[in-house]
Amino acid sequence: MKKRILFALAISSLCLSASAQKVQFTEFDLDNGLHVILHQDKTAPVVAVSVMYHVGSKDEETQRTGFAHFFEHLLFEGSDNIKKGEFMKLVSSNGGQNNANTSQDRTFYYELFPSNQLELGLWLESERMLHPVINESGVKTQNEVVKEEKRLRIDNSPYGKFTEKIFGHLFDGHPYRWQPIGSMEHLDAAKLSEFIAFFKKYYVPNNAVLTIAGDLDIEKTKALVKSYFAEVPKGAPIVRQEFKLPEITKEIIDTAYDANIQIPAIFAAYRVPGMKSRESKVLGMISSILSEGGSSRLSTKMVDQKKTALQVAAFNYSLEDYGAYITLALPNKNTPLNDLLKDIDEEVLRLQTDLISESDYKKLQNKFENNYVSANSKMLGVAENLADGYTFHDKDTNDINKELEVIRSITREEIRDVAKKYLNKNQRVVLYYLPKK
Template sequence: MKQLIITALTTIMVSVSVSAQQLKFTEYDLKNGLHVILHEDKSAPIVAVSVMYHVGSKDEDPRRTGFAHFFEHLLFEGTEHMKRGEFMKIVSSNGGQNNANTSQDRTFYYEIFPSNQLELGLWLESERMLHPKIDEVGVKTQNEVVKEEKRLRVDNSPYGKFTEKIFSNLFQGHPYSWQPIGSMAHLDEAKLSEFLTFFKKYYIPNNAVLVIAGDIDIHKSKALVEKYFSDIPAGPKVVKQVFELKPIKEQLIDTVYDANIQVPAIFAAYRIPNMESRDNKVMGMISSLLSAGGSSRLSMKLVDTKKTAVNVSAFSFDMEDHSAFITLALPNKNTPLNDLLKDIDAEVECLKIELISQKELKKLQNQFENNYVSVNSKMIGLAENLANGYTFKNKQTNAINEELKIIQSISAEEIRSVAQKYLNHNERVILYYLPQK
């Protein structure tokens, strides 16, 4: 017991220390436009090397959806100086881990290495940027990989199509209306020249940010960055297209039938501001208030007290242009879906009328602070947050140090006001997700 108490106190002290300190970093641009962010942390002998390209499914031709996600896979195929399939082998044989992911707005590649392998990580990412292997063999290989991923994560996954259906209604007229996985038919129809054109347009140093975080020496790291990235030529400036969304003026209702489920579900989705906005942060707090943990409002009401739901949730899907706020519930004992929706709506209406208590507000602030400390205590989480700040917050990398100040400044009155502003029945999409017989 004594050891448990000591461990708990140590954890609290570390958390307070991390949250109170300003995260320090060095940032600058190479002549080719590559933005570089360096964070030194000697607490563990590891280093995270990451590159975020400001390209996602939003940047695709509507007739060629899935390209950004496809490149997430394709750029592991090898390079002029690396045999096909060797990328991951090189990483693992040198004690590292690597991965990548794609969203509507960006593609993120990273490696985590022992700190003595920093140069290897930089070489790998410079190879990926400068001369990757993009040919018919690689395209065909990764085409099959992506198809299998879609079968696994979407086609044959329970409730796997809910974002696709919700977004197609919520973001009509915007590229957010399709998912990053894209259309397999579009990928089948695409020519090699189209993939090469897409690469040359977006995967360039002046459309990317390189973040190195961990056990590094700033001066030596700068020299290595110069060595591996300075000779990569810049491309034409990427100009982002602006899309205007028509306001939703009446409730939209849709239905999905899914052979992979036995329990139906009901979703309600609202269009909310982009990830940069203060209102978006408030909506994040609202989602936590409604469904974060067993003591949240929706869980206590529908799962514990009334026992009408086996699962209930509310969450924000944050993106660069617009975001989505989604509630969902799965019924218990054949409870009608509309009854679940009425109970969720009642809790939302309560937020729009009554102020939350100071106790609830403090709990929310603590939850966000704990999450902030948890994410940024890992070098790859810290690297991604630094890259996000530069990429999506008007090149304000220091936004990472303002995050908690914003959360702590949000009041109960502001939570009520934001709920009133965005959570309205006539501005939402209702999705009935039903078993297919």
């Protein structure tokens, strides 16, 4: 039995080492500016087709928020060659899955198909880019869909507005201050011509990355890509406004009331560097030390030992221009919120003062290496990570292969110094989130 276990561990280690090998890819540009990335992996007969547009809520006008998220829905309405409501039916009837999501910085569409349906995936995405139907009927339909989503996910969801309150303070003067779902009043007031203009500006090949990953033939796929996307007209160059926010130099305290909760919560949030920064990855490691897993410092102290918290968390919300480092706790047995904040602050101070142990450091690195392997073990994950590298890391698609090296190079001293630099009381927003009676 022991030999079997040792053998299994050896095989597992071998698989992990093999999986952590560099992600191979081929990339090229079409004449219209569309950047194309191909990753071949024939281990399973599946293929992911994805398009990442470099447009999010950050690119909206202050009186027309919610446009990018709205287009996430609107571009499923159909095209000149796809009838209304048929897009998703074409995917599912051919054994595929599809979806899309929008952030402050980008919009990501994808299909996951059996590899013999690669051409269908390319045709669908080219139709979305080349000639989608944008009319009054589609706008009205999706307007109601977005309103229902907002009611479900934000207005009637417990703690659904905490990011809205926190980001309003952290990013005052920056488009990150509003959430991607935007304002329903702005969408109601918008004219059809405004939606069409937004599409023509941002949903163009020179503002997009087409990534295909899976069981594919590189040369045949290149030919298919050219046949479906070469005719899409190039858009005008996009000039984005750069925002430089003044530093936060005092503690900002706010209170929010929510009729959907019975248990209060406390949040402490800090403005931190964006995703391109090495420090952003260090902050991700700090989150893991503080709250990832049952043996993390905050969970052990506040949930297991003192039993003052029902839930406690810390995470780095990483975006292109900046990030938000957020800690939160829900009290157990009516523990005062300030007591929870004090316990969190004590653990942050420990990180700012003392180096983590060598054994904890080794476990941390192993965990992040495993996370890296897991994130790139599925075709859709590889496709998105390749597109992220090109879109957000100075057109460096190979960033996907540098991440592991960066993780391994982060030192215990860096973890201490980054915590000391950014997680200070005079640089944060404290939000008391209370039940509304």
